[in-house]
Amino acid sequence: MNKKVVVIGGGYGGLRAVEFLSKDAGIDIVLIDKNPYHYLQTEAYGYIAGKFDMHDLVIDLKEWCDGFKERAQFIQDKVVSVDFDKELVKSATSLIDYDYLIIATGARTNFFSFIEGLKEHSYGVKNLHRAFNFRVEFENLIYKKLQNTKESQDINLVIGGAGLSGVEVAAEMAYVIEAYKKTIGDRVKSIKIYLIDASKTILPGMSEFIIKNTEKRLESLDVNILTETFIDRMDENYIYFKDSQKLKYHFMIFTGGIKASHLNDSIDVQKNSISQFIPNAELNIDNHKNVFAIGDCVEIKDAKGEILPPTAQSAERSAEYVAETIMSKINKKRVKPFDASMLGIFIALGGKYSVGELFGFIKVSGYTAYLLKKAIAKLYYLGLRLRINAGYMSRAELK
Template identity: 70%
Template sequence: MNKKVVVIGGGYGGLRAIEFLAQQSDMDVTLIDKHPYHYLQTEAYGYIAGRFDLHDVVIDLQDWCNGFKKKVTFIYDNVQSVDFEAQSVALCDGAISYDYLIIATGAKTNFFSFIEGLREHSFGVKSLHRAHNFRVEFENLLYKKLQNEETQEINLVIGGAGLSGVEVAAEMANVVEVYKKTIGSRINSVKIYLIDASETILPGMSDFLINSTHKRVEALGVNILTNAFIEKLDDNFIYFKNQEALKYHFMIFTGGIKASDLNECIDVKKNKISQFITDSMLNIAQKKNVFAIGDCVEIRDASGKILPPTAQSAERSAEYAAESIRKRIDNKTIAPFDAKVLGVFIALGGNWASGELFGVIKVKGYSAYLLKKAITYAYYLGLRLRINTGYKNRIKKP
């Protein structure tokens, strides 16, 4: 009898795990997600600035699963809890049993409770609906500028100067620059602010990435505020701990993440942002048949260093978990998880990027943009080919 493998979460990690698991003839694979789509969060910067359309950042999970020709079942439902002893996943509509389980539920924006008014007055980019709401606000603002209906100075603020924050700030600033050709000097009253409490943008990244990104973002006209501690927000102002205030139109917050809601329902060891703390083989609850991967986990390499919550980390942990399931079924030895960040590419507005590969190769400008685009396109093409197969399978049904 085939082993039942359940994957919770259709993000980067969940989909990568299924790509491997679906090739195993002795496994029946089920994907569960509370959304009917996969959201390419790494492309959020382009979507909210209007460079990409909706079809560029989402794919239909049902058609994607259909592309595996009945090897993968998709369940569009919300997971309520997991019973590790009964090996069962409770859904809003019923339950499903498993032999092996991979939890890949990702993370959401952490609107820090100690910043008064942050959740009420800012947008996130971790969820599609928040990114979409911001895109609508941004496009409405540009439209009003075009119609000369909005004449006052407008400050658009990105809180958090990590990877997502600088990409959003750079793309928005580039869009503002492009619009000078149609809106003219009226667009000059739109100002972009990038704010972070750290001493520099991209805290924790290499000097090359920090310096090249800083120069590019400044050249685009972004106002960079570091060592800036936000105390509270109201409808009109951002207040800093040094008693200064910044009038703003709207704000995107990318300053932190928190594990998904499901983590709160599972009584296992977690860190202060609710990420699971696994053993060296990415198992939780002392269950060798339960794996947790991606942003819902505090992932460490073999030396104990925490890996950044990126799509790359999610995919590496997914590959490890999927291969570990194969080895457990075959009674083979499993080595502890170990992965490194192989490279980082940062989209910085228009046809410009900055990146590193293997810590040795350093590129910036158009060449880095081409490399990032090639990597993204390869991932997107793989998803699209699978969807096309699934769509054709669906329309053949009577």
């Protein structure tokens, strides 16, 4: 009799887990997500700035699961709790039993409660609808500049948080503004981009090569970088800093922190300060040997004990490991601890420019890095589309 694996969450980790589990004909897979689509959040920077369209960012999950020819079932529903003892997932409308469970629910933007007004007056990019709203605001601003030939007052667009997402959004918006000089002229110069972070440097925790080349690119795009800058509070017009300075702003996107999904709050196991599960060496939570957590909803450490940044790569590598572990357990094979080493990173910095590292020693920047990053993203998207096409063909055969 086949083993049933339930995967909660249709993000990068959840999809990679399904893909790997499908290799074993003795496994039936159920994927559950509250949304009917997979959101390619790593491409949000381009969508916000108008570089990509909606179809570049979303994949229909039912169509994708159909590509596995009845091996994977998709259920659109909101999971509200998990009963580990009874091995049941409780959704808003049903109970789903499992032999093995993978929690891959990702994270949400952590609008820090100690910054008054932050949640009320800023946007996030973890949510597709928020990214859409931000894009609309940005495009409306450009349109108003196009219409108004007399307005010269500075308009400040602020990105709070100079991690990977913040840097990519700032760079792409600055590049778009630079490009619009050819059509709008000097009026567009009054749109200013500010990148703010409390850390000593942008991209904290990344290599000196990545940081220096990113800073150089941002400066060439006239991005105003404010590090070691602490936001005290916000209202609808101003950002107030702890040094008593203030900045008038048009809108702000906040990428300065994450918090695990709401499902984590309903599960009584060991968690860190941002509600991420703290797993064992095999990514089990609370020592339940048939329950795993992957991606942004779990705290993942490398061999040195340092917490890895919440990236799509971390989600996918943890997903591959867990899928292989489940298959090993089913087939009575030895299981090894998770090796959390990262293969590399690429950062999009506006237009056809990126910076990146591979395997710790290959360092690239500029157009070459852009081509490599684009190829990686294209292969990922193409893989999803091919699976959907397989689903179309399968349904056509049934007819």
